[in-house]
Amino acid sequence: MKKVPPEAMNNHLLPNLITEKAEQIIKNFTPGNPFYLHVATPLVWKSYEYNKGVQFSMPNYQLKSPAHLLNDTFIERKRQMAAIQALDEQVGRIKRALDAKGISDNTIIAFMSDNGGADLSNPRLEQANHASNEPLRMGKGNLFEGGVRCVSFIWSGLFRRRGYVANRLFHVTDWLPTLWEAAGGQRALMRDDLAVDGVSHWKWLLEGRDKPGPREYLMNKIDSVGNMYAIIREEQDGTLYKMIGGELDTNVPGFRG
Numbered sequence: 001m002k003k004v005p006p007e008a009m010n011n012h013l014l015p016n017l018i019t020e021k022a023e024q025i026i027k028n029f030t031p032g033n034p035f036y037l038h039v040a041t042p043l044v045w046k047s048y049e050y051n052k053g054v055q056f057s058m059p060n061y062q063l064k065s066p067a068h069l070l071n072d073t074f075i076e077r078k079r080q081m082a083a084i085q086a087l088d089e090q091v092g093r094i095k096r097a098l099d100a101k102g103i104s105d106n107t108i109i110a111f112m113s114d115n116g117g118a119d120l121s122n123p124r125l126e127q128a129n130h131a132s133n134e135p136l137r138m139g140k141g142n143l144f145e146g147g148v149r150c151v152s153f154i155w156s157g158l159f160r161r162r163g164y165v166a167n168r169l170f171h172v173t174d175w176l177p178t179l180w181e182a183a184g185g186q187r188a189l190m191r192d193d194l195a196v197d198g199v200s201h202w203k204w205l206l207e208g209r210d211k212p213g214p215r216e217y218l219m220n221k222i223d224s225v226g227n228m229y230a231i232i233r234e235e236q237d238g239t240l241y242k243m244i245g246g247e248l249d250t251n252v253p254g255f256r257g
Contacts, residue, residue: 015043019090026097034183039094043087044080061086080130105157108182110175112152115140143230143244148220154205156182161208168213169234173198178205212236 022039029035061067061082070078091111098104117131118140133139133146140147152170155162177200199214212234220230228246235241 013086015041015086015090019093022094023097026094026101026103029101029103031103036179039090041087041090043090044083077130108154108156108158108179110152110154110179112172112175113150116145116147116150119146143221143228145242148230158182159206159208164208166213167238169215169218169232169240170201170213171198171215171218174201174215178202212238 018039018041022037025035025037062078064082064085067078067081067085070081072078095104095109098107098109116133116136116139119131119133119138131139136146136149137144138146173196175198177196177198179202181200181202201213201215204213215234217231217233220232222229223246226247230242230244232243233241
């Protein structure tokens with residue numbers, strides 16, 4: 001998806017196309033008919049740009065603040081900053097579309113990453129990559145926290161407490177039951193054949209609880225082919241216990257994830 005020649009989209013940046021479609025969906029929303037909108041942006045990816053007529057960031061973003069403050073000595077950092085700026089504007093445009101439609105107060109906005117930053121410890125990734133997951137260990141493509149622990153945020157006018165940080169276990173499978181309950185659904189009404197592994201965090205998020213959430217453990221991976229496995233457990237006091245094993249070569253450059 002990221003390696004589409006510019007001429008195929010009339011030099012229109014893919015994230016902008018995605019954002020325009022999201023704005024259109026919100027604008028055409030019919031009151032009384034709830035909707036779910038998933039915006040899968042390709043930003044921010046690693047900053048390496050191929051030299052075969054493919055472009056990840058548009059030059060106009062490199063002219064904006066704060067990217068334009070960086071000189072061209074490290075051009076990849078400037079392009080990375082431009083991509084972050086483009087992502088920031090994506091989120092802002094979608095929020096403004098919700099405001100213009102008058103439905104922000106009845107909307108839940110969830111923002112998440114799919115993995116840790118891709119650092120240079122992984123030889124499969126190209127150079128000019130500026131991610132850092134410190135103090136977490138390693139990055140994208142492995143089972144340590146630098147690869148699987150991601151930042152996210154959720155916003156809603158329904159929350160009683162706002163602006164707090166929660167360091168609790170939350171798995172990607174938890175989004176389905178969490179949003180299902182937020183929309184008024186009951187877990188008992190979910191089809192049994194869906195075999196849902198996630199747990200709902202909605203009540204915990206709604207009340208802004210400081211105590212541990214409903215998830216006690218997280219099975220991260222069981223790979224019989226690559227012989228790798230990982231599991232994380234959280235105690236009631238918030239202490240995390242991790243078990244990671246298998247064929248994990250963490251010596252750079254012989255990294256394997």
